[in-house]
Amino acid sequence: MSLVRWSQARDLPTFPSDVLNIQREINRMFDSFFRSGRNEDTGLAPAIWSPATDITEDDHGYSVKVELPGVKKDDVKITMENSVLTIRGEKKQEQGSMKDSVHRVERMYGTFQRSFTLPSSVRSEKIEATFWDGILTIVLPKAEEAKPKQVDVKVK
Amino acid sequence: MTRYNEVMTNRSQDQGLRTRTDADQRLLVPAVDVIETPETYVLRLDIPGAAKETISVKLEGGVLQVRASITDTARESETVLYSEMRGTGYEREFSLGNGIDRERVDAAYEHGVLTVTLHKSDALKAREIRIQ
Numbered sequence: 001m002s003l004v005r006w007s008q009a010r011d012l013p014t015f016p017s018d019v020l021n022i023q024r025e026i027n028r029m030f031d032s033f034f035r036s037g038r039n040e041d042t043g044l045a046p047a048i049w050s051p052a053t054d055i056t057e058d059d060h061g062y063s064v065k066v067e068l069p070g071v072k073k074d075d076v077k078i079t080m081e082n083s084v085l086t087i088r089g090e091k092k093q094e095q096g097s098m099k100d101s102v103h104r105v106e107r108m109y110g111t112f113q114r115s116f117t118l119p120s121s122v123r124s125e126k127i128e129a130t131f132w133d134g135i136l137t138i139v140l141p142k143a144e145e146a147k148p149k150q151v152d153v154k155v156k
Numbered sequence: 157m158t159r160y161n162e163v164m165t166n167r168s169q170d171q172g173l174r175t176r177t178d179a180d181q182r183l184l185v186p187a188v189d190v191i192e193t194p195e196t197y198v199l200r201l202d203i204p205g206a207a208k209e210t211i212s213v214k215l216e217g218g219v220l221q222v223r224a225s226i227t228d229t230a231r232e233s234e235t236v237l238y239s240e241m242r243g244t245g246y247e248r249e250f251s252l253g254n255g256i257d258r259e260r261v262d263a264a265y266e267h268g269v270l271t272v273t274l275h276k277s278d279a280l281k282a283r284e285i286r287i288q
Contacts, residue, residue, distance in 0.1 A: 052240040052241050053238065053240055053241075054230070054236065054238065054239045054240060054241050055236075055237040055238040055239075056230050056234040056235060056236050056237060057234065057235045057237050058231075058233050058234045058235065059233070062237075063234070065241070067204040067205065067241060067268075068204065068268070069202040069203065069204040069267065069268030069269050070200075070202065070267055070268060070269040071267070072267070094200070096191060096193075097193070099193060099194050100191050100192060100193050101191070101192045102189070102190070102191050102192075103190040103191070103192060104188060104189060104190040105189050106187035106188050106189065107187045107188070107189050107200065107202050108187070116238075131267075133204065133205055133206060133207065133208070133228075133267070133268050134202070134203070134204030134205065134267050134268015134269065135204050135205045135228070135268065
């Protein structure tokens with residue numbers, strides 16, 4: 001049996017004591033949906049989710065940060081092909097014993113993938129990545145000719 | 157039989173994911189998994205980007221509160237091109253009923269996941285009954 005993401009709908013509390021809970025869960029659902037653009041499937045198919053990402057730029061290059069809490073370094077693959085940066089991998093569920101019972105599953109599991117088209121000025125051979133506190137940071141340096149240059153012009 | 161819902165309820169504020177905005181704080185409600193073992197309840201909360209030294213796990217008056225801050229935000233020299241991570245911190249609360257040992261709460265943080273272990277009080281622990 002495949003693992004099914006926990007949803008309030010399957011375990012509706014009794015009216016009216018938990019109306020506020022429902023409201024909160026709906027808010028949560030909406031927000032988590034907009035937050036990371038994840039696919040909320042029927043719950044039966046294996047979820048494919050898109051982890052939340054930030055991209056910043058400075059004079060030296062670009063930095064791509066991806067939220068991947070609980071994902072192991074070896075379960076992430078980063079590729080750069082024709083200026084398209086792709087991050088893919090899998091978040092595996094923690095191993096439990098047969099005696100455990102699961103009451104709530106809100107965290108995302110399964111395979112994920114995100115792709116971004118980056119300017120061709122990125123030096124793909126110099127891309128580096130670090131993984132810290134559940135955030136994958138990919139640093140993409142710009143080619144020298146793409147960096148802003150300041151030229152002093154003398155006025156004669 | 158004691159049901160899980162009687163032992164622990166999820167008690168985060170009702171304002172949706174961005175629970176509260178104190179000053180410049182945008183607090184997110186982290187997703188949680190709750191697993192029950194014969195002796196414990198294990199809560200796993202996704203709090204990516206939270207710095208370990210900012211995490212606080214408090215148990216007061218039967219309410220377990222988890223808070224953390226995200227310290228690694230964009231520097232001034234950087235231009236944000238695209239942004240989906242919206243919070244500056246995390247907060248979530250759980251009401252604990254009877255049956256949980258309030259003196260024993262363990263917490264561990266690794267790879268952006270906070271694991272809080274609550275121990276059941278003796279009355280709640282599953283006992284195996286031997287058949288005579």
